Amino acid sequence: MSANDSICVLGLGLIGGSLLRAATAAGRVGFGYNRSPATVDEARDAGYDADADLDVVLTRAATQDALIVIATPVTALDPILGAIARHAPNCALTDVISVKAVVAQAVAEHGLSDRYVGGHPMAGTAESGWAATDPALFTGATWVVGTDDGVDPEVWQSVSALAGDVGAVVVPVATDDHDRAVAAISHLPHLTAAVTAAVGGGEGALALRLAAGSFRDGTRVAGTAVPLQRAMLEANAPALLITLSETIDRLTRARDELRDRGSVQVVADNGHRARLRYEEMAGDEPDPIVDVEIGAPGWTGDLRHQAHLGRVWRGAQTRSASPE
Amino acid sequence: MSANDSICVLGLGLIGGSLLRAATAAGRVGFGYNRSPATVDEARDAGYDADADLDVVLTRAATQDALIVIATPVTALDPILGAIARHAPNCALTDVISVKAVVAQAVAEHGLSDRYVGGHPMAGTAESGWAATDPALFTGATWVVGTDDGVDPEVWQSVSALAGDVGAVVVPVATDDHDRAVAAISHLPHLTAAVTAAVGGGEGALALRLAAGSFRDGTRVAGTAVPLQRAMLEANAPALLITLSETIDRLTRARDELRDRGSVQVVADNGHRARLRYEEMAGDEPDPIVDVEIGAPGWTGDLRHQAHLGRVWRGAQTRSASPE
Numbered sequence: 001m002s003a004n005d006s007i008c009v010l011g012l013g014l015i016g017g018s019l020l021r022a023a024t025a026a027g028r029v030g031f032g033y034n035r036s037p038a039t040v041d042e043a044r045d046a047g048y049d050a051d052a053d054l055d056v057v058l059t060r061a062a063t064q065d066a067l068i069v070i071a072t073p074v075t076a077l078d079p080i081l082g083a084i085a086r087h088a089p090n091c092a093l094t095d096v097i098s099v100k101a102v103v104a105q106a107v108a109e110h111g112l113s114d115r116y117v118g119g120h121p122m123a124g125t126a127e128s129g130w131a132a133t134d135p136a137l138f139t140g141a142t143w144v145v146g147t148d149d150g151v152d153p154e155v156w157q158s159v160s161a162l163a164g165d166v167g168a169v170v171v172p173v174a175t176d177d178h179d180r181a182v183a184a185i186s187h188l189p190h191l192t193a194a195v196t197a198a199v200g201g202g203e204g205a206l207a208l209r210l211a212a213g214s215f216r217d218g219t220r221v222a223g224t225a226v227p228l229q230r231a232m233l234e235a236n237a238p239a240l241l242i243t244l245s246e247t248i249d250r251l252t253r254a255r256d257e258l259r260d261r262g263s264v265q266v267v268a269d270n271g272h273r274a275r276l277r278y279e280e281m282a283g284d285e286p287d288p289i290v291d292v293e294i295g296a297p298g299w300t301g302d303l304r305h306q307a308h309l310g311r312v313w314r315g316a317q318t319r320s321a322s323p324e
Numbered sequence: 325m326s327a328n329d330s331i332c333v334l335g336l337g338l339i340g341g342s343l344l345r346a347a348t349a350a351g352r353v354g355f356g357y358n359r360s361p362a363t364v365d366e367a368r369d370a371g372y373d374a375d376a377d378l379d380v381v382l383t384r385a386a387t388q389d390a391l392i393v394i395a396t397p398v399t400a401l402d403p404i405l406g407a408i409a410r411h412a413p414n415c416a417l418t419d420v421i422s423v424k425a426v427v428a429q430a431v432a433e434h435g436l437s438d439r440y441v442g443g444h445p446m447a448g449t450a451e452s453g454w455a456a457t458d459p460a461l462f463t464g465a466t467w468v469v470g471t472d473d474g475v476d477p478e479v480w481q482s483v484s485a486l487a488g489d490v491g492a493v494v495v496p497v498a499t500d501d502h503d504r505a506v507a508a509i510s511h512l513p514h515l516t517a518a519v520t521a522a523v524g525g526g527e528g529a530l531a532l533r534l535a536a537g538s539f540r541d542g543t544r545v546a547g548t549a550v551p552l553q554r555a556m557l558e559a560n561a562p563a564l565l566i567t568l569s570e571t572i573d574r575l576t577r578a579r580d581e582l583r584d585r586g587s588v589q590v591v592a593d594n595g596h597r598a599r600l601r602y603e604e605m606a607g608d609e610p611d612p613i614v615d616v617e618i619g620a621p622g623w624t625g626d627l628r629h630q631a632h633l634g635r636v637w638r639g640a641q642t643r644s645a646s647p648e
Contacts, residue, residue, distance in 0.1 A: 122536040142534055171533055181531035185524040189542040191588065192516045194595025195574045199567055200509040201598025205634035207505035208602045209495055209610065210466055212446040215602070217541040218513040222595035223603065229592045237586055243523055244579045248572060250519045255568045262561055264515065268553045271518025271546035274525025278539070279547065281532050310529035 005029060006066035007162060008057060008091070010080055012039050012050060014124060015096045016071025017133035020048055022166035025135050029064070033057040034130075035076075042130040054080070058087035067158050069119075070095035073231040074102060081110040092155040094119045094162075098182060099235040100146060100175045117155045118146030120178065121168055122186070128225055139167035142312065147172035147303050153295030160313060169286065170313035172303035183239035188247060190221050190229055191240075197222040286312045290319045329353055330390035331486060332381060332415070334404055336363050336374060338448060339420045340395025341457035344372055346490035349459050353388070357381040358454075359400075366454040378404070382411035391482050393443075394419035397555040398426060405434040416479040418443045418486075422506060423559040424470060424499045441479045442470030444502065445492055446510070452549055463491035466636065471496035471627050477619035484637060493610065494637035496627035507563035512571060514545050514553055515564075521546040610636045614643045 009020045009032040016032065020043070023030045031049040034040050043050035051057050061068050068091045072080055077097070084093065093116045097103050100118045107116045123141040143163035145156060160170045173181070197219035200207055233240055254267035289306040292299055293316065303313065333344045333356040340356065344367070347354045355373040358364050367374035375381050385392050392415045396404055401421075408417065417440045421427050424442045431440045447465040467487035469480060484494045497505070521543035524531055545553075557564055578591035613630040616623055617640065627637065 122534050124537065141536065144534065171530070173530065173534075177530065178534075181527050181534050184527045185531050185535040185539045188523060189520050189538040191575065191578055191591060192520045193538070193542055193599075194591050195571055195578065196513050196516045196595075197598040197602065198574060198591075198594040199512060199571050201594075201601055202570075203505050203508045204632065205605065206495070206497065206501065206632045207509050208605050209631075209634050209636070210446050210468065210497075210502075210505050211509040211602055211606070212465065213448060214513040214517070214545045215509045216606070217544045218517055219595070219599050219602065220541045221538045222592075222599035224596075226589070226592045226596050229596075230588055233588045233592070234582070234586055237582055241579065241583055244575065244582065246526075247519055247523050248575050248579060250522060251515065251568065251572050251575065254515055254519065255565065255572060258558070258561055258568070259565055262558055264554055264557045265550070267515060267518050267522075268546075268550045268557070270522040270525075271520075271543070272548075272550050272553075274521040275517075275543050275546040277525055278521065278532050278535055278543065281529065282535070282540070286533065307533075308528065308530045310533050312533070 004065065006031075006061075006064045008032070008061035008066040008068045010054070010057070010068065010070050011072035011076070012043050012130055012133075013071065014128050014132045015121065015137075016069070017043065017130045018135060018137040019069060019071060019096065019166065020050075021133055021135035022138055023162065024048065026165040028165065031057065031060065031066075039130050054083050055087055058083055061091050062088035065091060067092045067094065067162060069162075070097065070103075073097075073228065074099060074235045075231050077103065077106050081106055081112060085110045085112060089115075091115065092158050093117075094155075094159045096121055098186065098232045100144075100178045102235045104146070104175050114152065115155055117151050117159045118144075118175065119159050119163065120144040120182070121163070123168075128228060136167070138163070141168045142171045143168035144173050144178055145170050145313070146175060146178070147300045147307075148174050149300050151300065153299065157294055164315070172289070172300075172307050172313055174304055177304070179236050179239045180242070183236055183243045187233045187236055187240045188243045190224070190233060191244060192247065193219045193222040281310060286310060288312065288314045288317045290317045292316070328389065330355075330385075330388045332356070332385035332390040332392045333395055334378070334381070334392065335395035335397075335400070336367050336454055336457075337395065338452050338456045339445065339461075340393070341367065341454045342459060342461040343393060343395065343420065343445075343490065344374075345370075345457055345459035346462055347486065348372065350489040352489065355381065355384065355390075363454050378407050379411055382407055385415050386412035389415060391416045391418065391486060393486070394421065397552065398423060398559045399555050401427065401430050405430055405436060409434045409436060413439075415439065416482050417441075418479075418483045420445055422510065422556045424468075424502045426559045428470070428499055438476065439479055441475050441483045442468075442499065443483050443487065444468040444506070445487070447492075452552055460491070462487070465492045466495045467492035468497050468502055469494050469637070470499060470502070471624045471631075472498050473624050475624060477623065481618055488639070496613070496624075496631045496637055498628055501628070503560050503563040504566070507560055507567045511557045511560055511564045512567045514548070514557060515568060516571065517543045517546040605634060610634060612636065612638045612641045614641045616640070
């Protein structure tokens with residue numbers, strides 16, 4: 001595990017830049033790398049420790065035994081991991097990329113699996129780049145921490161502590177479960193937003209002039225930069241295909257219901273019920289995961305089981321929910 | 325036309341109640357009807373002139389030559405129109421219902437077409453009822469005013485003046501064009517939101533715990549009361565079926581693109597382009613419709629033509645856009 005609170009953030013876009021800012025605000029020693037000197041200049045102008053030389057940054061991470069956080073697009077992963085393997089192979093390693101199976105595989109190919117625990121903060125906007133960074137981006141967000149069998153408990157705790165320090169709550173999830181869940185609640189909404197926008201836009205200026213709240217909110221994420229959307233969605237193609245097919249099936253049944261019986265009752269009921277369940281969960285303070293000692297036999301399965309019930313990790317808690 | 329500024333609002337839910345409040349705030353004499361005495365009490369407690377006796381309200385509308393605004397669900401239309409035909413057949417008549425062909429047909433069946441000009445303010449929230457009313461609901465909204473050939477120019481101006489008084493801009497649209505456009509930019513987004521919510525909800529508590537902005541915004545309108553959604557969408561079934569089929573086709577092509585080429589480029593590009601066009605239109609002050617004299621030969625066609633270019637009616641304007 002990291003012997004200290006240093007973190008090294010690779011990639012200073014919306015997520016990485018916000019993380020560097022939030023972790024620094026939380027009292028951590030943070031430094032970062034970005035490929036673009038312009039972004040490095042923006043970060044430095046804002047008072048942060050940033051550099052465009054990856055080797056230099058990783059050598060420093062190794063010296064300080066920092067926790068390395070990969071915050072680049074998934075498409076940039078391979079050279080980044082190559083450099084880590086060369087310069088800082090013993091550092092604890094995590095990432096904030098929105099898919100997990102592809103990253104875990106790339107990490108394995110570079111021989112870095114032992115020190116890797118994946119992460120994914122469920123936060124973002126349609127904006128991107130350093131200018132969009134916000135140290136409060138993670139406040140109240142959920143932060144997935146990879147919890148497959150065999151992960152290093154010390155790295156797991158180091159990653160979870162970082163998430164907690166920047167205001168997020170930890171959800172321990174296995175790689176495949178993560179990818180399936182985010183296909184449904186993040187990647188699919190990008191596709192339905194895109195198609196909804198395209199259908200409305202196809203009706204021309206008059207229709208767009210009439211567009212109000214349902215169109216505005218329902219198509220918001222279609223405004224995300226296309227390369228970012230492609231990197232995210234295409235890296236999760238297998239899970240997204242399943243969930244996209246289900247969506248097409250549901251819409252087709254809705255069309256049949258409307259055509260044959262003049263009704264949208266089934267589709268509206270199902271959607272309404274799911275939305276209310278979501279609002280209920282979003283409105284309630286989540287229950288904590290209890291009675292799990294990190295590193296004890298079966299700890300990963302215990303965490304995953306409780307996360308499936310909607311609970312979150314807030315550090316070690318006993319059943320009475322009082323801190324140990 | 326109405327000889328004065330009186331308006332009679334039938335139905336005091338979100339739209340009707342907000343209209344009564346906004347019109348009163350704009351200095352108009354407004355009074356209203358609601359079937360539910362509880363809602364009438366709420367309106368009265370807030371200082372508004374409301375009654376649960378439809379015959380009494382309509383008799384008063386006839387005496388004052390008020391503009392009657394139907395703000396009930398489309399499913400309640402028939403008895404309302406029957407009462408108007410009995411008690412106030414000579415009043416100017418409009419509505420704020422979200423479909424126009426069905427309303428126009430019902431109005432015709434009650435022999436009220438001569439004094440009717442349809443309307444549809446593009447404003448609303450997922451909330452409903454008097455408690456959700458807001459006198460600022462229409463500020464900056466677009467308000468469709470029915471502009472088929474043959475509509476009465478004086479009633480048309482009366483309806484447009486009301487929309488302007490409550491802060492909206494008028495978009496003159498033919499019945500069929502309206503229904504097709506709102507199918508695409510309002511009714512379809514309800515179905516895509518419903519299906520997106522159902523797919524996410526189907527993944528269980530873990531997935532909903534991970535849901536963030538894309539799911540929250542993309543499924544918001546699925547939270548609208550199901551009876552309201554059904555009344556709105558089912559009354560526009562023919563237009564909605566066309567747009568829903570197009571949506572299924574686009575999603576199916578997206579699935580094929582993802583499965584066969586691992587790419588979401590086409591769907592993401594199309595959605596992104598449409599969303600940016602929408603943002604551009606939503607961000608710009610719309611150009612005014614110019615050089616149309618209401619009631620002059622060809623006025624309805626002239627208005628519709630300019631509305632198709634994205635322009636809005638702000639009262640008579642010459643090409644230089646200075647008020648006449």
